Amino acid sequence: MSARDGRTSLDDTSKAIIEQLQDDGRRSYAEIGKAVGLSEAAVRQRVQKLVDGGVVQIVAVTDPLQLGFLRQAMIGIRISGDTRVIADAVADIPEVDYVVLTAGSFDLLVEIVCEDDEKLLDLLNEKIRSLDGVLSTETFVYLKLRKQLYNWGTR
Structure with missing residues (x-):
């Protein structure tokens, strides 16, 4: 998931997971898994890796x-x-x-x-x-x- 220049390099599946979360941050891992072709557990692991790596934050945006x-x-x-x-x-x-x-x-x-x-x-x-x-x-x-x-x- 890392590139040599310090930026994170994401594969298409990780990008698809992020897009699913950007569309609806409350979407379940099972729903995301169906959309991207992974199991719920695999999605959970990838999301945790993205959060731990500082690539994404899961937050509630308020008005x-x-x-x-x-x-x-x-x-x-x-x-x-x-x-x-x-x-x-x-x-x-x-x-x-x-x-x-x-x-x-x-x-x-x-x-x-x-x-x-x-x-x-x-x-x-x-x-x-x-x-x-x-x-x-x-x-x-x-x-x-x-x-x-x-x-x-x-x-």
Whole structure:
């Protein structure tokens, strides 16, 4: 399941199992087995190997709005110094659900989910802009989510 360059190399059967889970994460191993031509036990073993290898996570994806988190935003952060240090500090903030180091206008892109604009302001001022090395931020408030998929990687 491993390639020499550090990436995971998947066979067609593992990809098919992942596609089945992406389509419906609650699908039983027996149903997946029928679809991909394996026994329930073989599917269970392969899924466990994919989870243990960090290739997939089995999670419940929620709608933040339905849970009372009315503000989502992407924050671009410009940094002085080691971006990895700031990335680690930002990643530890509970409201942050996505951190990526980038090349370009921003050193980091950070997605946040919080209750309202007041919480967003607190997050920006008290938790992000207060970090040593943060030069500036630019906030892109989400007005409406049009598309969000989790089915990349196998097709």
